[in-house]
Amino acid sequence: MTTYDIAALKARLSGIRTEDNPALVKQKSRDFFWYSPVLKRQLDQVSADIVVSPTSEEQVLQTLAAAHGLGIPVTPRGTGTGNYGQAMPLSGGVLLDLAGFNKVKRIEHGRYVAEPGAIMARIDDETRAHSRQELRLHPSTYQTASIGGFIAGGSGGVGSIKWGGLRDWGNIIRLKVATMEASPRILELAGDDLHKVAHAYGTNGIITEVEMPLGPAYDWVDVILGFDTLRAATEFANQLGEQDGLALKNLAVIAAPIGQDYFLRHKKFLPQGKHLVVVMAADFAVEALLAYARRFRGAELLLRSDRLSAEEAKGLPPAYELGWNHTTLRALRVDPAITYLQVLYPFPNQVELVERIHARFGDEVLCHLEFVRFDGKITCFGLPLVRFTTEERLDEIIAVHEEMGAPIFNPHRYTLEEGGMKQTDDAQLAFKREADPQGLLNPGKMIAWEDPDYDYRSGKTFLFRSLSEAGVG
Amino acid sequence: MTTYDIAALKARLSGIRTEDNPALVKQKSRDFFWYSPVLKRQLDQVSADIVVSPTSEEQVLQTLAAAHGLGIPVTPRGTGTGNYGQAMPLSGGVLLDLAGFNKVKRIEHGRYVAEPGAIMARIDDETRAHSRQELRLHPSTYQTASIGGFIAGGSGGVGSIKWGGLRDWGNIIRLKVATMEASPRILELAGDDLHKVAHAYGTNGIITEVEMPLGPAYDWVDVILGFDTLRAATEFANQLGEQDGLALKNLAVIAAPIGQDYFLRHKKFLPQGKHLVVVMAADFAVEALLAYARRFRGAELLLRSDRLSAEEAKGLPPAYELGWNHTTLRALRVDPAITYLQVLYPFPNQVELVERIHARFGDEVLCHLEFVRFDGKITCFGLPLVRFTTEERLDEIIAVHEEMGAPIFNPHRYTLEEGGMKQTDDAQLAFKREADPQGLLNPGKMIAWEDPDYDYRSGKTFLFRSLSEAGVG
Numbered sequence: 001m002t003t004y005d006i007a008a009l010k011a012r013l014s015g016i017r018t019e020d021n022p023a024l025v026k027q028k029s030r031d032f033f034w035y036s037p038v039l040k041r042q043l044d045q046v047s048a049d050i051v052v053s054p055t056s057e058e059q060v061l062q063t064l065a066a067a068h069g070l071g072i073p074v075t076p077r078g079t080g081t082g083n084y085g086q087a088m089p090l091s092g093g094v095l096l097d098l099a100g101f102n103k104v105k106r107i108e109h110g111r112y113v114a115e116p117g118a119i120m121a122r123i124d125d126e127t128r129a130h131s132r133q134e135l136r137l138h139p140s141t142y143q144t145a146s147i148g149g150f151i152a153g154g155s156g157g158v159g160s161i162k163w164g165g166l167r168d169w170g171n172i173i174r175l176k177v178a179t180m181e182a183s184p185r186i187l188e189l190a191g192d193d194l195h196k197v198a199h200a201y202g203t204n205g206i207i208t209e210v211e212m213p214l215g216p217a218y219d220w221v222d223v224i225l226g227f228d229t230l231r232a233a234t235e236f237a238n239q240l241g242e243q244d245g246l247a248l249k250n251l252a253v254i255a256a257p258i259g260q261d262y263f264l265r266h267k268k269f270l271p272q273g274k275h276l277v278v279v280m281a282a283d284f285a286v287e288a289l290l291a292y293a294r295r296f297r298g299a300e301l302l303l304r305s306d307r308l309s310a311e312e313a314k315g316l317p318p319a320y321e322l323g324w325n326h327t328t329l330r331a332l333r334v335d336p337a338i339t340y341l342q343v344l345y346p347f348p349n350q351v352e353l354v355e356r357i358h359a360r361f362g363d364e365v366l367c368h369l370e371f372v373r374f375d376g377k378i379t380c381f382g383l384p385l386v387r388f389t390t391e392e393r394l395d396e397i398i399a400v401h402e403e404m405g406a407p408i409f410n411p412h413r414y415t416l417e418e419g420g421m422k423q424t425d426d427a428q429l430a431f432k433r434e435a436d437p438q439g440l441l442n443p444g445k446m447i448a449w450e451d452p453d454y455d456y457r458s459g460k461t462f463l464f465r466s467l468s469e470a471g472v473g
Numbered sequence: 474m475t476t477y478d479i480a481a482l483k484a485r486l487s488g489i490r491t492e493d494n495p496a497l498v499k500q501k502s503r504d505f506f507w508y509s510p511v512l513k514r515q516l517d518q519v520s521a522d523i524v525v526s527p528t529s530e531e532q533v534l535q536t537l538a539a540a541h542g543l544g545i546p547v548t549p550r551g552t553g554t555g556n557y558g559q560a561m562p563l564s565g566g567v568l569l570d571l572a573g574f575n576k577v578k579r580i581e582h583g584r585y586v587a588e589p590g591a592i593m594a595r596i597d598d599e600t601r602a603h604s605r606q607e608l609r610l611h612p613s614t615y616q617t618a619s620i621g622g623f624i625a626g627g628s629g630g631v632g633s634i635k636w637g638g639l640r641d642w643g644n645i646i647r648l649k650v651a652t653m654e655a656s657p658r659i660l661e662l663a664g665d666d667l668h669k670v671a672h673a674y675g676t677n678g679i680i681t682e683v684e685m686p687l688g689p690a691y692d693w694v695d696v697i698l699g700f701d702t703l704r705a706a707t708e709f710a711n712q713l714g715e716q717d718g719l720a721l722k723n724l725a726v727i728a729a730p731i732g733q734d735y736f737l738r739h740k741k742f743l744p745q746g747k748h749l750v751v752v753m754a755a756d757f758a759v760e761a762l763l764a765y766a767r768r769f770r771g772a773e774l775l776l777r778s779d780r781l782s783a784e785e786a787k788g789l790p791p792a793y794e795l796g797w798n799h800t801t802l803r804a805l806r807v808d809p810a811i812t813y814l815q816v817l818y819p820f821p822n823q824v825e826l827v828e829r830i831h832a833r834f835g836d837e838v839l840c841h842l843e844f845v846r847f848d849g850k851i852t853c854f855g856l857p858l859v860r861f862t863t864e865e866r867l868d869e870i871i872a873v874h875e876e877m878g879a880p881i882f883n884p885h886r887y888t889l890e891e892g893g894m895k896q897t898d899d900a901q902l903a904f905k906r907e908a909d910p911q912g913l914l915n916p917g918k919m920i921a922w923e924d925p926d927y928d929y930r931s932g933k934t935f936l937f938r939s940l941s942e943a944g945v946g
Contacts, residue, residue, distance in 0.1 A: 164717030170761045171718035191764025242849025244637030245644035288643045291664025376715025376851045
C-alpha cells in the first residue's frame with residue numbers, strides 16, 4: 001500500500017484537529033459495513049492514516065488543498081452510520097471527519113440551511129422549536145446520522161411514504177460542494193446539478209452546506225396492527241399507503257417471526273404468528289387510520305403509542321427504530337448470522353411479487369417491506385432478512401429475485417455502481433473529472449473512474465486494487 | 474306547490490334573523506346552477522318562502538325543531554357557490570342560511586375546528602396568522618365559499634394534487650350534524666361515519682361544526698408554462714404530478730385557446746396557440762420545478778408570479794382562480810354559450826385518453842384538466858369547456874366520453890346520484906332515514922329517498938315532483 005507524507009500534512013493543517021493514533025483512526029475508519037458478511041470479510045482491515053476534523057468551510061478547504069498538494073486521498077465521513085462501506089478509506093490517507101462541522105445556519109418556512117455534520121435529530125430539535133417543522137426524510141439512524149452523510153450515502157427512509165426519495169426533485173434544494181484541487185473551489189449546485197453529487201459517496205466533492213426542505217412536525221403516533229398472513233398485511237399496507245389524505249410518516253410490513261424474535265422490547269405486544277404493519281401517523285390521523293383498518297377482516301390493533309401508560313411506554317424504541325435497517329440491526333443483535341438485501345418490488349405488481357418471492361424462499365428470507373412513493377405511485381422496497389450461509393448462496397438469492405422481477409440494490413458491495421443501477425452514472429463521472437481530477441476523493445468507490453471498461457454484467461465483484469493487494473478477494 | 478305556515482314559523486323563531494321579502498328570498502335561493510344551461514332551464518324559478526339565518530348551534534336546533542313541527546322543508550346553504558343546485562330549495566320552505574354561523578373555534582397543530590359558515594379564505598387568514606398553516610383543500614371559490622358548503626357539496630379542488638379529495642380518509646376529521654326531528658339531536662361523526670354526510674347536499678343532517686386537517690401554508694408561486702401541443706402539455710403535467718418531492722398545490726392543463734380567449738388579465742403573457750400548464754408551487758420548489766421542466770423539449774416559461782414587477786402583477790388573479798370551475802366562469806363571462814362537463818380520466822391511461830377524446834370532438838369540447846391524487850396514483854379530472862348547442866347534443870357528448878372509458882360526473886343534474894355514481898348510496902340513505910325521517914331536508918336531491926325504484930340506467934333525467942308540476946321537464 002502507498003505510504004503518504006502524513007507529517008508534512010499535519011504541518012499544513014495547523015489549527016485543525018487531527019488524530020493519528022492508529023487504534024482511534026481505525027475506529028473512525030469504520031462504518032456499519034459489518035451488516036454484510038461479504039463487506040465484513042473484505043473491509044475489516046481498512047484504515048486511514050489520519051483523521052482530520054475540520055469545523056468550518058475554511059478548514060475543509062485548507063485540508064483539501066494540503067492533501068491535494070501531497071497526493072493524499074481523502075475520504076469524507078459524517079458519523080459513519082452507512083452500511084456499504086461508503087465512508088471507509090480503501091486507500092488509506094485522510095479520513096475527513098465532518099461530525100464537528102455541524103451548525104444549523106438558517107431556518108425558514110419550508111426549508112433550512114445546515115453544515116454537513118449536523119445530526120438529523122438535532123436539526124429537528126431546532127426546526128421544531130423554531131416553527132414546528134421537521135426533516136421530510138431521515139434514515140432509521142436519525143439519532144446519530146449526519147445530514148451530509150445521508151445525502152452523500154443514503155437514498156430515502158422514514159418519510160418516503162409521503163415524499164419519495166432523496167433522488168426525487170425537490171427533496172434537496174441546494175448543496176455547496178468543495179472541489180479537490182490545488183486551490184479547492186466552492187460550487188453551488190441546485191436543480192438537475194444535484195444529481196451529480198447526491199448519493200456519490202463523496203467521490204466527487206465534499207458537501208460543505210446543505211439546503212433542504214422541511215415538512216410539518218406533527219405529533220407522530222406509532223401504531224402496530226397484526227394480520228394472520230403476510231399477504232393480508234401486505235395488501236393492507238399497500239392500500240393504506242394509497243390513502244392520500246392520511247398523514248403518515250412511515251409504513252412497514254414485518255413478517256412473523258421477526259418482531260416476536262428480534263423486537264425485544266415490543267415482544268409483549270406481539271402475539272406469536274402475527275405479521276405486523278408498523279405505522280407512524282399524525283395524532284389527528286390515528287382515528288381515521290383505525291377506522292380504515294376496521295374495513296379489513298382480521299386486522300388487529302396491537303399497539304398505539306398514544307394510549308400506553310408511562311410504564312408500558314418506558315424503554316420502547318420509536319417505530320422508526322423498528323424499520324429500515326434498524327430491523328436488520330435488531331435481528332443481528334440476536335442472531336449474528338442474519339444479513340439482508342435491498343429489493344425493489346416494482347409497481348403495480350408489488351403485492352403479488354412479495355408473496356411469490358417469499359413463498360419461494362420460506363424461512364431463509366424473512367419479509368420486511370417499507371412502503372414508499374416511487375415515481376408518483378405507492379410501492380414497496382424490501383429489506384428482507386437473510387439467514388446467511390455462503391456468499392454463493394447469497395448471490396443465488398439475489399439472482400432469483402432479479403429473475404422474478406425484483407431488482408436488487410446490493411448492500412454487499414461497496415461501489416456506487418454495484419450497489420445501484422449497475423451502470424456508469426455519466427453525470428457523477430463527469431463531475432468527478434471536473435472536481436477531483438487527480439482521483440483523490442474516496443478512491444475505489446466509483447468503478448467508472450477506476451476501470452472505465454468494467455463489465456457490470458460479468459457477474460463478478462469489482463475489487464479495488466488496494467483490497468486485492470490485501471488479499472481479500 | 475304546497476304552501477307552508479310561514480307566519481307560525483316566524484313566531485317560533487324569535488331572536489333569529491329571518492327574511493321573507495320575496496325578491497331577497499329568491500336571490501338567496503340561487504346558487505351557481507346557471508353554469509349549466511340544463512339546470513338554468515329547470516331551476517330558474519325555484520325559491521324558498523323564507524330565509525332563516527341562525528348564528529349558533531342553538532339557533533339551528535331551534536329552527537329545525539320549528540320547521541319540523543310545522544312540516545316545512547329546510548334547505549341549508551353556505552354562500553351558494555355550488556354549481557349543481559345543491560343549495561336550491563326545490564320544495565320551497567326554509568332556506569337555512571348558515572353564512573353568519575361562521576366562527577373559527579380552535580386551531581391546533583395540523584387541525585382546526587370551525588362553524589360551518591366560515592369562509593375558507595378567512596379560516597386561512599386565522600390559521601396562517603396562528604401558525605402558518607392552511608386548509609389542505611379548497612375550491613376555486615375559496616374567497617367566498619364556506620367550509621360547510623364545501624364539505625356538503627364539494628369533492629376536492631386546489632390541494633387535491635397533494636391530498637386527494639374530500640372523500641379520502643383523513644381529509645375530514647370530525648363533523649357535528651344536527652338531525653331534523655321533533656327534538657333535533659346533535660351527532661358527532663368521525664371515521665367511516667363521515668361518508669354518511671359528506672357530499673350529501675345537506676339532505677340528511679345540518680353540519681354545525683367541522684374539524685379539518687391543516688397543511689403547511691407555504692408562499693405559493695404561480696408558474697405558467699406553454700407547450701405547442703396538448704399532448705406535450707398533458708404528458709408534462711402528468712409527469713410533474715408524479716414528482717413526489719415537489720411541494721405543489723395545484724396543477725392544471727388549459728388547452729389553447731382557453732387562456733388566450735378567456736383569461737383576460739393574463740392574456741398578455743399567453744402567446745397564441747400555446748397550451749398551458751398552470752402550477753402553484755411552494756417558493757422553495759420553483760427552481761426544482763423549472764429545472765425539471767427544462768428536461769422537456771419545448772416547455773416554455775410564460776409566467777412566474779414571484780418575478781413580476783408590481784405593475785405587471787397588478788390585477789392578476791391567483792392561479793387557483795384560473796382553475797377548477799373558475800376556468801368555466803371566465804369562459805362564461807366572455808361567451809355565455811359555453812358550458813362544461815366533469816370527467817374522470819382513469820389511471821393509468823389518462824394521457825392517451827385525453828388525447829383521443831379531444832381529437833374526437835375538436836373545437837366543440839376544449840380541454841381543461843386538473844391533476845389530482847386519486848387512490849394513491851396521479852391522474853386527472855377534466856372540466857372541459859363545451860360549446861353548448863342542445864341538451865341532446867350535450868347528452869351525446871357525455872355518452873361518447875363514457876363509451877370511450879371516461880366516466881362523467883354530470884354537472885347538469887341536481888340530484889346526488891345523477892351527478893355522482895348513478896347508484897344509491899346506502900350509507901347516505903340509511904342516515905337520512907335516521908336523521909330526517911320526515912324527509913324535510915333539502916327535498917328532491919336524493920333520488921333513493923324520493924323514488925327507491927328509480928332506474929338509473931334508464932337514460933332519463935330524474936325530475937322532482939315540484940319541478941314537474943312547474944312544467945320544466
